[in-house]
Amino acid sequence: MNLEELYRNLLCEIGEDTEREGLVRTPRRAAEAMRFLTSGYQVELQKVVNGAIFQEDAEDIVVIRDIEFFSLCEHHLLPFFGYAHVAYIPNGRIIGISKVARIVDMYARRLQVQERMTQQIALALTEVLDPQGVACVLEGKHLCMMARGVEKQASNVSTSYLTGVFRENPTTRGEFYDLIRDRKSYA
Ligand code: ZN
Numbered sequence: 001m002n003l004e005e006l007y008r009n010l011l012c013e014i015g016e017d018t019e020r021e022g023l024v025r026t027p028r029r030a031a032e033a034m035r036f037l038t039s040g041y042q043v044e045l046q047k048v049v050n051g052a053i054f055q056e057d058a059e060d061i062v063v064i065r066d067i068e069f070f071s072l073c074e075h076h077l078l079p080f081f082g083y084a085h086v087a088y089i090p091n092g093r094i095i096g097i098s099k100v101a102r103i104v105d106m107y108a109r110r111l112q113v114q115e116r117m118t119q120q121i122a123l124a125l126t127e128v129l130d131p132q133g134v135a136c137v138l139e140g141k142h143l144c145m146m147a148r149g150v151e152k153q154a155s156n157v158s159t160s161y162l163t164g165v166f167r168e169n170p171t172t173r174g175e176f177y178d179l180i181r182d183r184k185s186y187a
Helices: 003-013 026-037 045-049 097-108 114-129 164-168 170-179
Strands: 053-055 062-073 079-089 093-095 133-142 157-162
Touching: 003 026, 026 062, 045 097, 045 114, 062 097, 062 114, 062 133, 062 170, 079 097, 079 114, 079 164, 079 170, 093 097, 093 114, 097 114, 114 133, 114 157, 133 164, 133 170, 157 164, 164 170
Parallel strands: none
Antiparallel strands: 053 093, 062 079, 079 133, 133 157
16 A cells, blocks of 8 residues: 555545545645655765865864754654754864754654664764764654643753764854754754
C-alpha cells in the first residue's frame, strides 16, 4: 500500500467521508507533505556540503543564529519547530554559511527527537570541518505538548550539544552564550 492509500484509510478510520469535495485530493497532498517533511533521509552530508569548505586561518567564533527549523517528533508524528543556533571555532577551514542551514534541514526533515537532532547537527559540522569545537542550541515548541497531553502552549524546549573548546573552556562557552543571548525563540 502506498502513502496516498494509507492516508485515505486514515481518513476513513477517523470517520471522514473521503469522497467529499474538500478531501478528495487530501491523501495525495498529505503524502506529498509527508515526503517533503521526511526528505532528509535521502540527503547525504557530503552532497549537502558540496565542496563548500574553504581554507581560512580565522580562529574566532563563527555563529549562525536563528536558523528556523521544522521537524516531526518521532513519538507522535506531530511537528516541533523553532530555531537552531550553531557556532564553531575553525581549525584552518570554514564552511559556506548557507550550508549550515542545509545541514539543519537535513536532520530536521526526519522523524526526530530534539536532543538527537541537536547532537547530529554538531557532529555533522565536526565531521566536515574538524574544528576546534562546535556548539549547537535548539529552541523548539512541540505540538505534541501544546495541542495534546499536558496542553502547555508556552513551554519551550532547549537542548544544547557542545564539543571541543566549547565543552572544555568555560570562557569560550560563555562567549558563545553571550553571542546568542538575544536569539530568537517562540517562547
Ligand atoms: Zn511527541
